Amino acid sequence: MREVFAETVQDVMADDPRVAVVIAEISRDAFRPSPRVVNVGIREQLMVGVGSGPALTGMRPVVHSYAPFLVERPFEQIKLDFGHQGVGGVLVSIGGSYDDPVWGRTHQAPGDVALLDTLPGWRVQVPGHPDEVEPLVRAALAADDLRYLRLSLRQNKVAFPVVEGFTAVRRGSGGVVVAVGPVLDRVLEATADLDVTVLYATTIRPFDGAGLRAAVAASRPDVLLVEPYLEGTSAHLVSEALSDIPHRLRSLGVRRDAELRAYGTPEDHDAAHDLDALGIAAAARRLFTHPVAA
Amino acid sequence: MTVGEKLGFADIPALFQRMTGDEKHEWAAASTLHVLWVLYDRVLDVSPERVDDPDRDRFLLSKGHGPMAYYAVLAAKGFIEPSTLDEWTSWGSPLGQHPDRVLVPGVEISSGSLGHGLPIAVGQAVGLRVQGRSARVVVLVGDAELDEGSNHEAIALAGRLGLSNLTVVVVDNESGTHGWPGGVAARFAVEGWATSTVDGRDQEALYEAFTADHAGRPLVVVARVVGS
16 A cells, blocks of 8 residues: 555646645655655654645645654644645554554554544545555545544455545445445455445545435444544444434544553454454344344 | 835834834834844845745744734834834734734744744745746844754754855844853854844944845844944
8 A cells, every 4th residue: 555655646736736744764765865855853743733834835745754753753743734724634554553563562553543533634545455545635635624544554356446535335124334444344344244235435524414314214323433543433423423323432542441462463463452353243143133123 | 004015114103102102112122122133123135015025035924922023113114004003912913922923914824933034034045046037035044943843953064054045133132041152153153154243222333234245155144232
């Protein structure tokens, strides 16, 4: 995904003089030298602040780093130097929630999307396949708004056409699963023997509440939300979308109740968070095969 | 007095009074006043008619607190109507204790949280340079604001990029708790900046400093304003 992102940005830059890139050492070899590619060194607060400058002069900045250094460390810069100034920008992270767990907590940012949820106006996109990255990047560069693209080493086997709202990957009558980005394959495996609708999202903000309502209306108001970042990050939007419908919601994601002091592989971490196919299947069975009495 | 009507430095006390109600000398104690006046009166290529002109100079008030001098100068130069000052900080007024670029014509950044203006200014200087625009970016910071590490990140990068279209004016009233041994300018000089330290109430000296040649390097003007 990172390579597709960098190549797409540079391809667009060749024709669009508005595009500028600001990085802080991470991915420096992915970008060819250009006056419009600024590597600020290991200075992440500066990276985000400098990123807003081109936007204030009419350009379209891309700011990129590892997720914790892009979103968590300079969070006030994101809040004040972009949205509060009334200008847009494209933030692109790599690393996901735990793409490379041998580095431990420092390189994990499962809370990034939840953090951005505290700010208005951010469009948040979580591709699940490298082929979904290029259209997302091209659209982001052509726009003027606030965008966060969350890239990962985790990916699904097949790509889906990039659309605004949810894509129904499967339809069933026993409830609805929402799978965000790279958890889709695990969700499909976990629910293979269940008669449920599976919705897939690359764009998770804005949240496709209408799409969820329609899916629930054609199935059952039982929703399993599976996100590759902090558990329940989108739960408030599911509740809002279904506020006038009696419904049940179960959220899966990176657990909130403990910091896992463990290394290993991403798959080890999936298992620890019940985000592997086994864990998702167990949650799905509990929710969908034990419906409340009518 | 209406928007667009230009006033002189002698009108500043009356404009200040509209915000502070102060009959005495609060305007004269404002540490940023002379710097702002020299910039808007003689240095910056800006005007109320050109607030969206891509080639206008940019002035960024990073030290956003205590903005009365800023608002008074903007009113004197016709960016805002002087009567706007009367209702400042009230609900519905565009003028707060921190300026908001979305609300006030001519205000280039919304500021108040320290350590944001200089990094943004570096980005603007880069943006203008790669677009081939000759406009300059001037950002005002306080000496205590330099405590924020983001400023030091910016000072290093701007020096290395040779951003000659960037000027920092540090209003130095020695308000930092731990101070800057050797003076503020030394912190910039070591990163390759052109430096100048002047009396922040000497308008002629400020003008000379702002217009001094600094080819290939960013410029810092340390405006010393100690005592009242």
